[in-house]
Amino acid sequence: MEQQLLIYNTLTRSKALFKPLHAPHVGMYVCGPTVYGDAHLGHARPAITFDIVFRYLTHLGYKVRYVRNITDVGHLEHDADEGEDKIAKKARLEQLEPMEVVQYYLGRYHKAMEALNVLPPSIEPHASGHIMEQIKLVQEILDNGYAYENQGSVYFDVAKYNQDHRYGKLSGRNLDDVMNTTRELDGQHEKRNPADFALWKCAQPEHIMRWPSPWSDGFPGWHCECTAMGRKYLGNHFDIHGGGMDLVFPHHECEIAQSVASQGDDMVHYWMHNNMITINGTKMGKSLGNFITLDEFFGGTHPLLSQAYTPMTIRFFILQAHYRSTVDFSNEALQASQKGLERLMEATVKLKELQPAEVSTISIGEIRQKCYDAMNDDFNTPIVISHLFDACRIINTVADKKASLCAQDLDELKGVFSLFMNDILGLKQETGSNDEREVAFGKVVDMLLEQRMKAKAAKDWATSDKIRDELTALGFEIKDTKDGFSWRLNK
Numbered sequence: 001m002e003q004q005l006l007i008y009n010t011l012t013r014s015k016a017l018f019k020p021l022h023a024p025h026v027g028m029y030v031c032g033p034t035v036y037g038d039a040h041l042g043h044a045r046p047a048i049t050f051d052i053v054f055r056y057l058t059h060l061g062y063k064v065r066y067v068r069n070i071t072d073v074g075h076l077e078h079d080a081d082e083g084e085d086k087i088a089k090k091a092r093l094e095q096l097e098p099m100e101v102v103q104y105y106l107g108r109y110h111k112a113m114e115a116l117n118v119l120p121p122s123i124e125p126h127a128s129g130h131i132m133e134q135i136k137l138v139q140e141i142l143d144n145g146y147a148y149e150n151q152g153s154v155y156f157d158v159a160k161y162n163q164d165h166r167y168g169k170l171s172g173r174n175l176d177d178v179m180n181t182t183r184e185l186d187g188q189h190e191k192r193n194p195a196d197f198a199l200w201k202c203a204q205p206e207h208i209m210r211w212p213s214p215w216s217d218g219f220p221g222w223h224c225e226c227t228a229m230g231r232k233y234l235g236n237h238f239d240i241h242g243g244g245m246d247l248v249f250p251h252h253e254c255e256i257a258q259s260v261a262s263q264g265d266d267m268v269h270y271w272m273h274n275n276m277i278t279i280n281g282t283k284m285g286k287s288l289g290n291f292i293t294l295d296e297f298f299g300g301t302h303p304l305l306s307q308a309y310t311p312m313t314i315r316f317f318i319l320q321a322h323y324r325s326t327v328d329f330s331n332e333a334l335q336a337s338q339k340g341l342e343r344l345m346e347a348t349v350k351l352k353e354l355q356p357a358e359v360s361t362i363s364i365g366e367i368r369q370k371c372y373d374a375m376n377d378d379f380n381t382p383i384v385i386s387h388l389f390d391a392c393r394i395i396n397t398v399a400d401k402k403a404s405l406c407a408q409d410l411d412e413l414k415g416v417f418s419l420f421m422n423d424i425l426g427l428k429q430e431t432g433s434n435d436e437r438e439v440a441f442g443k444v445v446d447m448l449l450e451q452r453m454k455a456k457a458a459k460d461w462a463t464s465d466k467i468r469d470e471l472t473a474l475g476f477e478i479k480d481t482k483d484g485f486s487w488r489l490n491k
């Protein structure tokens with residue numbers, strides 16, 4: 001059956017039927033990380049949320065071009081036009097080139113995403129690789145009269161823009177609110193209005209990341225990159241722009257203003273935002289200093305953690321809430337997720353072992369369509385999970401021989417688990433910790449050496465030598481001892 005997908009659009013504050021501009025193609029742009037530190041739980045949420053969108057749209061048959069950028073320049077501290085560039089600051093503190101900082105943390109970010117089974121996007125453009133496109137965008141806004149230059153910096157003229165268009169339509173703010181909440185900051189004397197934001201900043205002499213432009217040697221304002229790169233890879237109009245709710249203002253509001261000021265209209269059809277992860281009710285964030293990194297979760301090494309949590313537990317924990325609801329971190333909540341996920345994983349194993357009966361004595365219901373209905377209702381993953389738990393109860397009842405299922409129903413359940421649990425929710429069986437793997441590999445070496453002892457006892461020297469030589473070639477040091485053998489890996 002053709003699925004009717006509803007997506008909540010932050011701009012209209014309502015759900016609307018998803019109609020791509022150029023089906024079967026779908027363009028999706030998601031704001032990626034500023035790579036100056038290890039990814040934390042707050043980073044996992046947008047990555048997993050839009051991974052679900054990417055997986056589901058792909059499953060529905062769309063050809064999705066998913067662009068997730070890497071912010072490696074222009075993101076100043078405090079997210080406003082003040083302070084030091086976040087990456088340049090880290091580079092200065094660690095005496096590295098800014099791009100060394102970027103390379104290091106980007107590699108670690110990719111590793112963490114892979115552990116969470118987040119699929120890589122189609123394109124991962126870097127802001128620093130798209131300075132030309134950003135300069136062009138700034139020039140267009142200047143040419144259209146919605147920006148002005150002062151002392152080598154270029155600022156967006158919010159008041160002028162607001163006369164012709166509406167600044168604040170995404171966040172629901174009006175210009176007075178914005179002006180009343182804008183603090184007196186560095187560089188404010190260069191602005192005509194405190195609500196104006198930087199499109200290009202003239203670099204101070206000590207600023208290391210700088211590029212030539214028609215206005216000064218400097219760097220682009222943070223909001224420019226997404227407008228410029230979204231347009232470059234997805235065109236003047238594309239389907240979905242996503243990110244965390246904390247980006248609605250100012251980042252995405254400024255992106256809309258830049259887009260309208262440069263090309264006359266907004267590029268984006270559906271604005272999607274995931275809610276935040278909180279600790280005791282406050283947002284988790286690096287700039288807030290109350291974050292737990294993903295590596296700390298995987299290793300259980302943060303003082304707030306009572307144990308280690310596997311990547312799949314973290315993924316399941318996040319998917320147990322709808323993406324527009326907040327998720328509050330606690331050990332109890334994570335432990336409950338861990339148990340829930342174990343129950344589901346055990347059920348999939350049992351499911352494979354169940355023998356079909358002539359007839360089913362228990363109904364599996366319309367489980368497939370129920371899962372689709374939940375996904376079609378703005379990606380309602382907690383409801384999908386509750387349907388999988390219902391199926392889990394049926395599987396356990398059948399495994400306990402209190403009911404039976406026919407071959408067709410068993411196949412249907414297997415298909416539903418494989419589609420929704422593995423392909424769409426992206427949950428997979430974890431293969432144990434590294435330690436467990438090493439123990440398993442060690443047992444394989446023991447097994448081989450026992451075969452060698454048997455060969456020696458049977459005076460089958462060819463086999464005995466072959467096992468020893470091949471293990472030696474792989475780097476194993478093998479010794480014959482009084483009671484048999486010992487070995488170690490020289491690597």
Ligand SMILES: [Zn+2]
Binds near residue numbers: 031226251
């Ligand atoms: Zn962005």
